Amino acid sequence: MLNPTRLPVLFQSQDDAELARREDQEWASLLRNTDWDRFEKHERHYYLALAHHNRIRVRSQVPEVGPEPKREAQERYLLDIVEKRRDPAMFVEIPQFDPDQALPAVSTMLSGPGKPPMDFYCMLAAVLGVIALGWPESPETVHKQLHSNPPFARLCGFRYSKKADREIDGLTAKHLPSLSMCGKFDEVMTASGLWTAMNLDKVRHNIETGVVPLGKMLAFDTAHADAHSSCDRIEVEVAPGKKERRNIPKLHKRCSCPASERETCPHPWEPTDRGAAVVVKGPTRIHWAHKASVAGFADPGNEIPLDVRITNYAATGDGDTLDPHLREMVDRFPEIVGVVEAVLADGAYRSQDNKRAVASLLPGATLHVPIPSHKTGQAVVDRYRGIEKFTPAGVPVCIEGHRFKMFGRDVIGQMYCWKAPDGEDGKPICGSCPMRSQCGKGQGRRRTLRTRRAEFPQIDWDHPQHLVRNRRFIQRRTSVERMIKRIKVDLHGEIVTRRDANRIQAHFDKRLLVLHLMLDDT
Ligand SMILES: [Zn+2]
Numbered sequence: 001m002l003n004p005t006r007l008p009v010l011f012q013s014q015d016d017a018e019l020a021r022r023e024d025q026e027w028a029s030l031l032r033n034t035d036w037d038r039f040e041k042h043e044r045h046y047y048l049a050l051a052h053h054n055r056i057r058v059r060s061q062v063p064e065v066g067p068e069p070k071r072e073a074q075e076r077y078l079l080d081i082v083e084k085r086r087d088p089a090m091f092v093e094i095p096q097f098d099p100d101q102a103l104p105a106v107s108t109m110l111s112g113p114g115k116p117p118m119d120f121y122c123m124l125a126a127v128l129g130v131i132a133l134g135w136p137e138s139p140e141t142v143h144k145q146l147h148s149n150p151p152f153a154r155l156c157g158f159r160y161s162k163k164a165d166r167e168i169d170g171l172t173a174k175h176l177p178s179l180s181m182c183g184k185f186d187e188v189m190t191a192s193g194l195w196t197a198m199n200l201d202k203v204r205h206n207i208e209t210g211v212v213p214l215g216k217m218l219a220f221d222t223a224h225a226d227a228h229s230s231c232d233r234i235e236v237e238v239a240p241g242k243k244e245r246r247n248i249p250k251l252h253k254r255c256s257c258p259a260s261e262r263e264t265c266p267h268p269w270e271p272t273d274r275g276a277a278v279v280v281k282g283p284t285r286i287h288w289a290h291k292a293s294v295a296g297f298a299d300p301g302n303e304i305p306l307d308v309r310i311t312n313y314a315a316t317g318d319g320d321t322l323d324p325h326l327r328e329m330v331d332r333f334p335e336i337v338g339v340v341e342a343v344l345a346d347g348a349y350r351s352q353d354n355k356r357a358v359a360s361l362l363p364g365a366t367l368h369v370p371i372p373s374h375k376t377g378q379a380v381v382d383r384y385r386g387i388e389k390f391t392p393a394g395v396p397v398c399i400e401g402h403r404f405k406m407f408g409r410d411v412i413g414q415m416y417c418w419k420a421p422d423g424e425d426g427k428p429i430c431g432s433c434p435m436r437s438q439c440g441k442g443q444g445r446r447r448t449l450r451t452r453r454a455e456f457p458q459i460d461w462d463h464p465q466h467l468v469r470n471r472r473f474i475q476r477r478t479s480v481e482r483m484i485k486r487i488k489v490d491l492h493g494e495i496v497t498r499r500d501a502n503r504i505q506a507h508f509d510k511r512l513l514v515l516h517l518m519l520d521d522t
Helices: 015-021 026-033 036-059 070-084 120-132 139-148 150-156 179-191 194-208 318-332 352-361 378-383 468-476 479-490 501-521
Strands: 217-226 231-239 242-249 277-282 285-297 305-310 342-344 366-368 387-390 396-398 405-410 415-419 448-452
Touching: 026 120, 026 150, 026 501, 036 120, 036 179, 036 194, 070 231, 070 242, 120 139, 120 150, 120 179, 120 501, 139 150, 139 179, 179 194, 179 501, 194 305, 194 501, 217 318, 217 468, 217 479, 217 501, 242 277, 285 318, 285 479, 285 501, 305 318, 305 479, 305 501, 318 352, 342 468, 352 366, 366 468, 378 387, 479 501
Parallel strands: 217 342, 342 366
Antiparallel strands: 217 285, 231 242, 277 285, 285 305, 387 396, 405 415, 415 448
16 A cells, blocks of 8 residues: 655645646746746845854743732733834834845855755745635644655655755755644844845846836735734733733743743743734724735836834834834835825825824825715705705715816815806706706806815814815825735635744735746736
């Protein structure tokens, strides 16, 4: 009988070339067509980070901070959250490295004694390929795909024969990696900030080469990803007589002391999933999750997410994320300054602080957010002759049922100016209106109307949403939802397999990278 756990033997096949040519195999064309050489500097940084990781792991010990009962540690963690709620450092910190740093060549770095490390490009292709295949890229999945899908492994550059290993440059291993090697690759890439750096490099390249055209509208929104962890409900006194009750991640210890000594041993309690919190999306939609702020150009035909940032504390208000994220966007993509005319977001982002932030960070641009609708009282309606009602958005509707069109404002009189629409023949509909005798307009003339600013708080005085030039901004606002769908649904970003906010950041950066590699490919 065949041994079911036996590894498959990989062999070269004529079918591989055929497979890579097929248009419907996106993962195959991604692996085949990507210009991997552009990640050469990241390769050097990876081997440097790997050497550092190996050194640290040998020496590392869990630090000793003194004994602390679990309950006290939980209360300390919660107080920390309450204090840091308005912390300006809202997003996960990503290790930075100097892209222009002169590093020795890979051949010099890897020429020493010892086992060769797994090949960077093969491992990179395997992780990105698994994402393009539509799987969560946990080490288990990457390992399973490589060991059970020979064409996939071959396209990633792996070889079965150990003898062939050192043949090409003699420095890196290209045999199929073990499960722990898959885990280590992802961990080193995440801890050194390389996923973010590679993603940023690729997005910048796509903007510079016109693959992603510079847009005039920049949309922001938040998305959540259900956390792969559970929580404890803790109550703590934040001020005399004032208690705060919240869910916090469960705490654990990394040391190997026996369970009975956990309360008294000197090692620190640490959260099992840093950054996760309760995210409320609606009255019945409450999630234990991480929160991401997503940004991208909202222009038609260009709904590509550019940047995703994970918050340090998922229960952060949506509107609070705009200022720090816009700051980072301007820093990362300085070419948007002077080009972007409008920043679009939903109602949660409506605040004077956000308006000011947009005006100061992007001179010439304005923030467009929807204003809650407002019912107009009958007393107000009665004041306007020939008007039946006002819509919740403040648009007048006449007794014949025609919706008026805004054509401007009277700034001195603080009034909105409306006119009756044209009929199908291009002439004002008032000309043939049977109700014109009750409307106060003479034969054939168009009815106009001026409504008071103070009576219509649902209209944005600075940028009235009913003016044609502003209406397109409001209509494009939902494009950010399609961007989020590309990451969360198309690339299965909603399935989080790792914990801690910095790994969630890497989780989204990998998907953005795959998306932008695929764009460049087509
Ligand atoms: Zn311990």
